[in-house]
Amino acid sequence: MLEKNALYVVATPIGNLRDISLRALDVLGKVDLIAAEHVQNSQHLLATHAITTVKWISLHQHNEAAVSEKILTLLDSGKSVALVTDAGTPGISDPGAILVRQVRAQGYPVIPVPGANAAVCAMSAAGIMNPHFLFYGFLPAKSGLRKRELITMQSYPYTLIFYEAPHRILECIADMLEVFGPDRELTIARELTKLFETIHAGTLQQVLDWLQADANQQKGEFVLLLSGAEVPEKSEISDQARHTLICLLAELPLKQAVKLTAEISGENKKVLYQLALDLKAAGDSG
Numbered sequence: 001m002l003e004k005n006a007l008y009v010v011a012t013p014i015g016n017l018r019d020i021s022l023r024a025l026d027v028l029g030k031v032d033l034i035a036a037e038h039v040q041n042s043q044h045l046l047a048t049h050a051i052t053t054v055k056w057i058s059l060h061q062h063n064e065a066a067v068s069e070k071i072l073t074l075l076d077s078g079k080s081v082a083l084v085t086d087a088g089t090p091g092i093s094d095p096g097a098i099l100v101r102q103v104r105a106q107g108y109p110v111i112p113v114p115g116a117n118a119a120v121c122a123m124s125a126a127g128i129m130n131p132h133f134l135f136y137g138f139l140p141a142k143s144g145l146r147k148r149e150l151i152t153m154q155s156y157p158y159t160l161i162f163y164e165a166p167h168r169i170l171e172c173i174a175d176m177l178e179v180f181g182p183d184r185e186l187t188i189a190r191e192l193t194k195l196f197e198t199i200h201a202g203t204l205q206q207v208l209d210w211l212q213a214d215a216n217q218q219k220g221e222f223v224l225l226l227s228g229a230e231v232p233e234k235s236e237i238s239d240q241a242r243h244t245l246i247c248l249l250a251e252l253p254l255k256q257a258v259k260l261t262a263e264i265s266g267e268n269k270k271v272l273y274q275l276a277l278d279l280k281a282a283g284d285s286g
Helices: 022-028 039-046 064-076 097-105 118-124 145-150 166-178 204-213 239-249 254-265 269-282
Strands: 007-010 031-034 056-058 080-083 108-115 133-138 158-162 185-190 198-203 223-228
Touching: 007 022, 022 080, 031 039, 031 064, 039 056, 039 254, 056 064, 064 080, 064 097, 080 108, 097 108, 118 158, 118 185, 118 223, 145 166, 158 166, 166 204, 166 223, 185 204, 198 204, 239 254, 239 269, 254 269
Parallel strands: 007 080, 007 108, 031 056, 031 080, 133 158
Antiparallel strands: 158 223, 185 198, 185 223
16 A cells, blocks of 8 residues: 655666566556656566556656656645656665655655665675775766865775766776775676676776776676775884873872873773773882
């Protein structure tokens, strides 16, 4: 049973048309209207699943604000609406955020129907051990702006996830190579869930060489997963902080000595406290 006055945000396949949930098909077959990025593409998806009696409206990046007003009018009259994009989850590097924001602002329910997402799909098959990642999406199209953005991420310790188009893939990786150096690890996922799906990993230099050697691998839609910066291991307590703590312990109560040492050195207070206890137990506090 669908809710009235509700916007359903429905994820659709990123390639393989069978990667759609039963719930998504149920919603798309029952709503009063579907707002689609490209109506013909979405009609083909639903026709594959024998859904043809649906009303459509086109909603894309150039008309989203205007179409959102029409959808609000429909919601106000008690209708239910579904939002889909060409592939994946709406509002993630795709249109949808403006509509969702306006619908929520008017107090109507926004109901997500989860499903395919290219970034998560790529991560699941990449074997990357780092549990933390930053999803960026599409980098700027121009090299200068792209490198400027990449420079801001040089020290990030997380896996960095980008989307890229085929006509920019070589120059994008070349810019990454210039900014991050040749040894950062890159996993490149191409045409996910489609016939020519490819997942390839190596250093930035190795991946660029691999792409340049085979023009066929430069085709399709790409997800790029770049390894994060290595965080240098830090010793538990610096020699200077240890010396400061010893000096203060000779003159002050333990808690006060720890507090002042933490403020002076910036070291972790819990680690300093344990060190102070060890020093006291060893008789090495003065």
